[in-house]
Amino acid sequence: MSEKIKNSFPQCLVTFTLIMISVLVLLNATGTDFTVPEVKADAATSSASGQVGNATPTVSAVNVISDPITLTENSTTSITITGTVTDINGGSDISAATATFYAISSGDSCSANDNNCYTNITCTLGTVSGNDRNATCTTSGVYFHADPGSWGAKILASDASASSSSATDTTPSTINTLYALIVSGTISYDTLVPGQNMANLTKEVTATTTGNAAIDVQIKGDNMTYGATGTIAIANQRYATSSVLWASGNIASSTYQNFEVDLGKPTSHPSTSTDIVYWGWAVPSGTPVGTYAGTDYFNPVSD
């Protein structure tokens, strides 16, 4: 019996060895990398191991692509901020970035406000290049009423261990002042007989400022015409900020005249900075019968 065991022992050993080799092959096939595990070394063993510490990513070269920035009246304008994120654990450790676009006067820790602070702008991270990844952050839109002046950008980047740091643009951009205006409404005057004028200025047009600064307006007009010969001079139209008597209205001119409306800077969208301009007309005696047409011009100008 013992001789039998003695004779079969080498076979057992071979079988055992083959099983062990099979286990190894199986483990290799499942993609196990035969490296020292990335965990703290067990003090009771003597295997060579160490922990690679996490480094906080750093951000550099933060920049707003366009400078100066021109806003679009009554609309939004897309702004792109770029930067470089570096992590000495390797660029693939960089996991996320967000940006803030802010008026310098508000500081980079500002609260979201469409006039001076755009936060949580999502950034797209580019290809890993060594320890770096480029971040490209595009706002969904900066509103027309964003404050004019100096604006900065900040990018906050984090890695897979949620370590984060930020940097700001060292060469801030300028948002240009935008004077803009929408005038809604056309004017259809009361029918008058020659020699008459409207008792009060009652025809309304609404002026709304759609820029980022307080404005007044400048107004001028063309003579009204009918056919080839009928003309009513522009001075027969008058305007005011309320429905005043004809005699109290401002006389329209063929050259621009400053007109005080004191439209404040819009602070929200759509703009609520509006004023009504009231118009009236007179028909000089001797004017032929007809439907006269003309144009009145409105331009925004500094308040």
Next chain:
Amino acid sequence: MGLNKIPQFLLIILLSLFWAGICQAGFGVSPPWVKCEHLLQGSHFEQTISLVQSDTKTDFYATVELSSELSGIKDWIKIDKGMEFTIPGGVQQFPIKITVDVPQNAKLGEYGGYIWINGKPTKEAGTQITTMTGGTIEVALKVTDEEFSDWTLRGLGVRNLAKDEKTIKAYLRVENLGNVKARPSKVHLDVYDDNHQNLLSSGDDTELDWIPPFQTQEIIAEFPVDLEPTQQYWAEIKIYKEDELLLADQRRFNVGEIPTEEVNPAQVQKPLEESETGPLEESEAGLEFGFLKNKIFLFSLLGIVLAVGLGFGLRRIRKSV
């Protein structure tokens, strides 16, 4: 049947005309001025102004008009697009460049007025008075005999070097605000290794190109270096205005090609606030499984060594017996 349809058809036309009448497009100017208070006799000054509109369904036919106050200097002012131009439909921001060339014999003093951008009206049926919105550009110029020097930095960059390139180039975008040529007095550069710990190279450039008055240009500061290729580096840059340190900043740059790696978008986390813990737990689970597999590997290896050792041992005993 055709006759019954006529009133509806007319109503639609009338409503369309009414709607066309009340929906007026806005118009804006940014910046709304041409201002310079440091012009010398012979100065050349440029200002780019954007004409903006949010509603761009149709072309905007513009005519330019100068106020009577500018009549004395109208020959100084040129508009690159001319006195009549069309802003094509679909264009929200239309830049025009206004240049001012002050004659050598211009009288010293202040000049002001307005440049108006008028829309050319299209008659709207059924309305008496059409309203048009345009732009006003304020002109405020001062001709002086005093020199004024100032500049500001608008941008800074360091581009990557080719494998065998031996010069670092720092690009500075400088706006000369003064009426005489200007430039940074000095640009200092320190080059550090990838870990931003070891200073590898240092240098100054004090011979930068001059920027003409009132111009914005990119100039290059150059620094000879001899750096290992296929590496990443830090450049610390200091820019001086006279003796004053105007700006200190840092930039990354590569020498030669750095291997790149595409990252699966699924691996990119969402913005910080939303994703500080979730993905981390996932990776910890992965780490645990890997550790378990490594343990099996070590035990298997140990088993083979023991088996082979035991086999050799037994064979030697059998031989000696």
